Amino acid sequence: MPSPSGRVAKSHVKAVRAFNRFYTQRIGILKRYLDTDFTLTEVRVLYELAHRPPLPARDLVRELELDPGYLSRILRRFEQSGWLAREAAPHDGRQSLLRLTEAGYATFAPLQQKSRDETAALLASVPAAARPRLIEALQTVHRLLEPPPQAERRIVLRDPGPGDLGWVVQMHGELYAREYGFDEQFEALVAEIAAGYLRDFDPDREKGWIAEVDGERAGSVFLVRKSATVAKLRLLILRPEARGLGLGGRLTDECIAFARAKGYRRIVLWTQSILTAARRIYASRGFVLKDSEPYAAFGRELVAETWELKL
Structure with missing residues (x-):
């Protein structure tokens, strides 16, 4: 994020x-x-x-x-x-x-x-x-x-609908290019993740959320099945205009609550060390950094991180 x-x-x-x-x-x-x-x-x-x-x-x-x-x-x-x-x-x-x-x-x-x-x-x-x-x-x-x-802003967390996954891909491509210099390969990766979610969606074990602020799409997050006991948090993002409203934390909390209700034992996620705001959210919810590795991708020299939360 x-x-x-x-x-x-x-x-x-x-x-x-x-x-x-x-x-x-x-x-x-x-x-x-x-x-x-x-x-x-x-x-x-x-x-x-x-x-x-x-x-x-x-x-x-x-x-x-x-x-x-x-x-x-x-x-x-x-x-x-x-x-x-x-x-x-x-x-x-x-x-x-x-x-x-x-x-x-x-x-x-x-x-x-x-x-x-x-x-x-x-x-x-x-x-x-x-x-x-x-x-x-x-x-x-x-x-x-x-x-x-x-206090007066109308904030809604809802299920994804037609066009929402396309918006998620677009937001990732635009924001990460503008704020971090990522190239089009990152947008391609997000598009692959979104396509996989739509193609293989299991409503009993997976869920996505679209955040709206005053009737406009403002953010997203998805929880997908990795194994029978492990869920994966994916595609957490907020539009710049929606920052500061606590939405990143709320979206993450929804993922945690859903995973617990479905009997998962762990949530894992993959992120980058430069995404400091997202890392703060994960750490405040009890996620622990399990692994980090320098690598080159998306036109940048990055450090990829794997985080885990035991439920």
Whole structure:
């Protein structure tokens, strides 16, 4: 299982900045909002006031990350225009809460509708068959840049289904090439393992798990029969975005529980010394390093390791 890396490639930074320039120009952020007299920040403040109960100004400062002085000027303009009113907080009369007036709602409503119309026009320029891909990509960007707290993430471990083994092969090929420099021979090995699992699968003695996070495939592991008393753990992997959620440990625990329930006496596995995150998981579950051997494979000089857990 690959370990996380904190380095950010310059090409990735360049790609994000290029997209920012394209998108801000495409939706007109650099000019007045939708050709009105409002700035984007002013409309965002109006949006928050229109969609929330009365709230103190400090909440807007914190949640929108605005300068207090800048927000005060915006609120002053809204009050002078008759769009904003202040009322005493019911729990503390010394604190004032902000709310839109009827005139404020009347001002905001056409702005919101114009924004919807502009967005609809933007989507209309994309072929209908491609729109689901666009929405999925936008949701992916949102999820990766602002993931929900771990406690709120929806994590599911399920049986493999059609297409899952192909995904497992692809993930191994891509991640190990990117993070460890493995060549295509490693992907070929994983493909052979996956094909053997599908071809010879024994549901009474073998099992695989696909981990999903928020509805997307995030990892895998498989337990296969080596002999009547020995099981083998194979193809443990996690996408980089799913690291830090404890999934590697959970997948390993599932293998151990299944092996015990089926009467196996030992679990063995084959890994590489450079896979430090996976090795930590194995060691923490009681696996013991039984053998190691330097060898050349997958375009690298490696040290292969055999680990074992007595059940």
